[in-house]
Amino acid sequence: MNIRFIGSENGLITFKKLLNGKANVSNGADAKDALIFEISSLEVLYKIPKRNFGVPVFFYITTPNKSVISNIKEYRISGILFPPLNAETIMSKLIRSQTQDAAVNERDYETLRIKIIAKAENIPTLPTIAQELIKLTRNASQAAIGQVTSKIKMDQGITSKVIKLVNSPFYGVRKEIASIDRATMLLGFSSVKNIALAISLDQYYQKPFNMYKTTGQAMWQHAYNVALISSEIGKYLQQDCDALYMAGLMHDIGKVVMADFLVKEVEDVQDEREQLGCSHAEIAAVIMNKWSVAPAVVDAVKTHHDTRPELYGRIVAAANHIDHDTDNADEYIYQLGSEYPIQDIDMLKDSIQTILSDNTDGS
Ligand SMILES: [Fe+2]
Ligand SMILES: [Fe+2]
Structure with missing residues (x-):
């Protein structure tokens, strides 16, 4: 399993060590099986698009700021991770998300398709x-x-x-x-x-x-x-x-x-x-x-x-x-x-x- 980690250098090292032998964690663009965002502040959260990324997305929350949690429901994510991390919990969440992902994606795709078609139908009329x-x-x-x-x-x-x-x-x-x-x-x-x-x-x-x-x-x-x-x-x-x-x-x-x-x-x-x-x-x-x-x-x-x-x-x-x-x-x-x-x-x-x-x- 290839996981892309977006966050601090320390966070990356922690995940790499923890999942060593179980999954590949990198900050490269080609890691496509899952995505982990480190949320270290409300500002970081706001920078993440509220979209479907096409792969299971996890938020690794390292800030005590409570507003982060209350804003999180607006994002399409498969799970939340908090420190201290535990390899077994992460792996089970990742594996579960992959099996559920297909069904969730179908629903997400349908919602997205409806939005895209609505926008297409509302395209400005031709001159x-x-x-x-x-x-x-x-x-x-x-x-x-x-x-x-x-x-x-x-x-x-x-x-x-x-x-x-x-x-x-x-x-x-x-x-x-x-x-x-x-x-x-x-x-x-x-x-x-x-x-x-x-x-x-x-x-x-x-x-x-x-x-x-x-x-x-x-x-x-x-x-x-x-x-x-x-x-x-x-x-x-x-x-x-x-x-x-x-x-x-x-x-x-x-x-x-x-x-x-x-x-x-x-x-x-x-x-x-x-x-x-x-x-x-x-x-x-x-x-x-x-x-x-x-x-x-x-x-x-x-x-x-x-x-x-x-x-x-x-x-x-x-x-x-x-x-x-x-x-x-x-x-x-x-x-x-x-x-x-x-x-x-x-x-x-x-x-x-x-x-x-x-x-x-x-x-
Ligand atoms: Fe073309
Ligand atoms: Fe084309």
């Missing part, structure tokens, strides 16, 4: 312009297109960002584009619409993403890249590129809510599930349903971390890998090409390389 962009289908009427275009033009902020992005190398324009009308004429309404949608989602990423070891700006850029790559792959597989673009753009939107609940850094969806009992892909689906996104798009996002997703989920998963692991981009494309008939795989490789080398700052 009107984004709502309208999402509503537009591939064969929208000219009148509807005209209306949305004039709304984009009226919004100075969105307009200038769209102009900046349409001039990026991926779109391959020779002469600089200076207006929305010109962009629509040269690149088509679909491109302008997609860029405006990406920009209007930017506001959800204006927060810290420390537990994902990244920043909001980098998260947005990743979403934008995955949108472009997904849509590009869709083109070569003769699929609905706009739907794939939207799926790519929103594939990690669940992290916007998850970030508020995570207490430890996460590497992958497995870590998310361990801490919170759900994944960002599931939570993204809640958000997207709330935003009335088409079911096929929601499904692609929901399954982008599954082992065997359907085609759209598979495309988003590939685009996600490509953007995270750019050095091996070609490998992921060949892999996808072995599963689905990609026409002109070399051209697809080239345009994905252009997207990756671009890395336009959309903020």
